[in-house]
Amino acid sequence: MDLTTTSSTTHHVGALAVSAVAVGTMHFGTAVDAQTAMSCLDVAAEVGATFWDTANNYALWSGVGDESETVIGDWFTSRGPYARDRITLASKVGARPRPGHSDLDHVQGLSARAVRDQVTGSLQRLRTDHLDLLYAHIDDPTVALAETLGVFDELVQEGLVREIGASNLTADRLKEALRTPSGHRYRALQQRFTYLPIRPGADTAPQVVLDLETERIASSAEITLVGYSPLLSGAYTRTDRPLPADYSTQDSRQRLDALRSVADEVGLDPGQVVLAWMNQRPTPVLPIVGVSRPEQVRSAWHAVTQVLPDHLIARLQAARA
Template sequence: MEQLSISGVGVSALCLGTMYFGTTVDEERAFAVLDRFVEAGGTFIDTANTYSFWVDGGTGVESEELLGRWLTSRGIRDELVLATKVGALPDPPGAAWPEHAEGLSREVVRAQLTASMRRLGTDHLDVYYAHIEDRRTPLHDTVATFGELVTDGLVRATGLSNHAAWRVAAAREIARARGVPGFTAVQQRHTYLRPRPGAEFGANPHISDEMLDYARTESDVTVLGYSVLLSGAYTRADRPLPEQYDHEDSRRRLEVLAEVAAELGATPNQVVLAWLLGGDPPVLPILGVSSVSQLDECLGALDLVLDDEQRKRLDA
C-alpha cells in the first residue's frame, strides 16, 4: 500500500478506523479486520479514548483496550502507526455531551495520554489528536501542551480534529511563534456529497472549503476524512442518506457517481475513496468497516484511477 507522511511519520494511504471495535464489532470480527488490513499493507490505525461511550454499556475504553490485546497477541507494534484522541470524553461519565467534555487542559491531556498508552500497551503514540474544540482552555496552552508531548518523545506527531479552519491556522501560528512542534494532521468529517446549506453536525462538523483551501497552501498539513462512506448509504438501500445530505445537490451528484462507477467497473464506495485520495488537497480516508468483506471492497479503491474528465464531472 502506498505510503504518505505526517510530520515525517510514514502512514499507509488508507487508515483503519476502530470506533466500534470492542462494542458493536466483537473481538473475533475486529481481529479479523485488523489482520486483513495489515496483510494488505495497511499500517495506520485510528482510535480514541471515547470509543464508544454512547453505545449501550460502553464507557469509551473499549476500542483502545481491544487494540491493546490485538497488538500484544500479534507482536507488531513497531510496524504500525497508532493514532488516538483526547478531549471529548464526558466528564463525569454520563454527563451531557459535548457541554461536559473533558477538554484540553494540560492535566487532562497528560493524564489521558498515560491512560491511552497503558490500554494500547505502548510507550508512545505516533499521532495524538485534540478530538474536539475546547474554548475554555486558552489556545496557547493547548499548543504548548501538545508541543511538550512531542519534545518529550511521548508523541511523534499531533493533530486537530473537528476544529474550525481559523483555529487550526491560529494554533499553527502560535506554535511557529513559540518555536515548538505544531499540529500537522487535520481530521474532519468529509465525503463526496456536500451537506445542505446550514446543516448542523454539532461538535463534529463537515470539513469546510476554508479548511481545504488552507491545507492547499500548507505543505506540511495532512488532511484525513472520517465518515467518508456515510455508513453505507452510497451502496445500501437499507441505509438512507443522513438528513444533512438529503437535498437536490446530492441527487445530482449520486447520478454522476453511479455513471463513473459503471464506467470503471467499480463500486460507488471505491470511486468516493479514489476521489478523496486524488483530490486537491489529497484526503486520506479513515475506513469505518465492520467486516473483512467491507474492507476488501475499500482496498479495491487503491487500484482505481479517475481520469481528468471523470474527476471534472464528479467535481462539477
C-alpha cells in the same frame, strides 16, 4: 475500463508515512465484537492499511469508551513482538467525559493536565509506549491554544507522541492555532468529509465538516487533511442505509448519478469511487473508513489502490461543484 493500480499507497503526516486509507475502529469492542475487530485488524495489517484511527472515548455511547483502544492493545500484544512497529497509530484526546459523566457536555478537555492524564490512559489501554499521531478530538475554547499546543509539544519532546493534529476545528480556530507559537504544530486535520456536500447550515456540532476555507488554510500550511464518515455509513451502496437528511439536497440526485456513472465505467462500487476520489481530488483528503467486517477492509483497500483517470476525476469534480 481497466484501471491502473498505484504502487504509491503511502501518504505523509509530517514525518510519518501513512497508508492511503485509515482504518476507523470507532465500533471495535462494542457494536463490532472483539473477535471480528481483531480479524479486521489482521486483514488491515496484511493488505497494508496500517494507519489506524481510534480515540479515548470510542465508543462511550455503546459502552464506557475504553473498548476501541483496548481491542487495538490486544492486537498489539497478541500478534508477535513486532506487531506494534507495523502500525501507524492515531488516537485522540479531549472528548472523553470526566469521571462520573457519560456525555459530551462534561468532557475532560484540552488543558495541559487533562491532556497528560488522557494520554497516559490511552497508552495503558493500547499497551504501547507512544502514539504516532495525537489529535485534539474536539475544540476546547475554555483553554488557551498555547496551553494545549504547549503540552502537545512536551509530549513530542518526551517521545510519547510523534506528530500532532486536530479534529473538528473551524477555519478561524485553525488560523489561530497556526498563529500560536509552539515547537511542534498541527500536521493533520481530521474533519467530516465525503463526496456529497452537506446541506448549508446543517447542525453537526460537535462535528465539523471540511469547508473550502479550511481546505485552503490546511493546504498552504502543509497540513494533511483526513476525512471521516466518507461512506455515510454505507448509504452510497446500500438500500438499507438511506441517505442522511442533511445530505439530501436538490443537487444530490445529479451528483449520485455522476458517481454511479463513474463507478459503472471503472468497475468499482460508488462508495469505492468516493474513497478513490478523496485521495485523487486536487486537494487530497485521506479517508478514514469505518469497518465491521474483514471484507470491508479489503474493499476500501482495493478502492484506494486504483488510479482513476484524470477525466473521471474532472467529471466528479464538475458534478460536485
